Amino acid sequence: MQKHTPKRIDAFLSSLGYCSRKEAKKFMRMYTIRVKNDVVFNPALKAYHEDITINNEPLDALTLTLLMHKPKDVICSHDDAGVLIYSLLPERWQRRNPKLSTVGRLDVDTTGAILITDNGALNHKLTSPKSEAIKVYEATLAQPLRGDEAEIFESGNLMLHGEIKHLLPAKLTVISPTRVQLEICEGRYHQVKRMFAAVGNRVIQLHRLNFAGFSVENIPEGEYKIIQNIL
Numbered sequence: 001m002q003k004h005t006p007k008r009i010d011a012f013l014s015s016l017g018y019c020s021r022k023e024a025k026k027f028m029r030m031y032t033i034r035v036k037n038d039v040v041f042n043p044a045l046k047a048y049h050e051d052i053t054i055n056n057e058p059l060d061a062l063t064l065t066l067l068m069h070k071p072k073d074v075i076c077s078h079d080d081a082g083v084l085i086y087s088l089l090p091e092r093w094q095r096r097n098p099k100l101s102t103v104g105r106l107d108v109d110t111t112g113a114i115l116i117t118d119n120g121a122l123n124h125k126l127t128s129p130k131s132e133a134i135k136v137y138e139a140t141l142a143q144p145l146r147g148d149e150a151e152i153f154e155s156g157n158l159m160l161h162g163e164i165k166h167l168l169p170a171k172l173t174v175i176s177p178t179r180v181q182l183e184i185c186e187g188r189y190h191q192v193k194r195m196f197a198a199v200g201n202r203v204i205q206l207h208r209l210n211f212a213g214f215s216v217e218n219i220p221e222g223e224y225k226i227i228q229n230i231l
């Protein structure tokens, strides 16, 4: 494994959310911190991340990417009123700096696959308009399909209300007259709901099955798994 640059122990402890820099001295008396085999007490001591243990456990990873199965009524934001998605994570992870942030957003009433990362480059890469990361949704509709939706969505000619650029072609798979799967490669604001509004329908339930190849099929709602080596 690559050795990163050595840093002060208090810098690791605070950026990984174990304690504040101010609290590091006390933290190092409460827990057994080792650098390789030596027990250490000095917060200013420089060490490699991979050489440090706390009570014989390695430090949390320097960057963290998670795949969460977002439940309903949970908000993809750092500062809105209500239950924030980050509150479902361990408190230590909530204190990390750089912060963990969702890769794009799902509406409060949408469930399913969302990546959460503190890797800014990865987040940017997957949300940039050039990314074309595939998103697969399952939608329940208020009205039965009228029959021309798949053709319209696949045409590359659909213009959403208030926009000036056509949507890229999207693939619609019909499950029943009021249930569909929709595969899109953009991430415009409320895109799925607005696509169905554009064809005279309304989405009453929305679930994202897959984001950029990451499926939540085996992850219970509200839970998450760590994704390794994503970049």
Ligand code: URA
Residues within 6 Å of the ligand: 105, 106, 107, 108, 110, 189, 190, 191, 192, 193, 194, 206
């Ligand atoms: N499209 C929507 O309308 N809502 C979402 O949450 C995701 C995609």
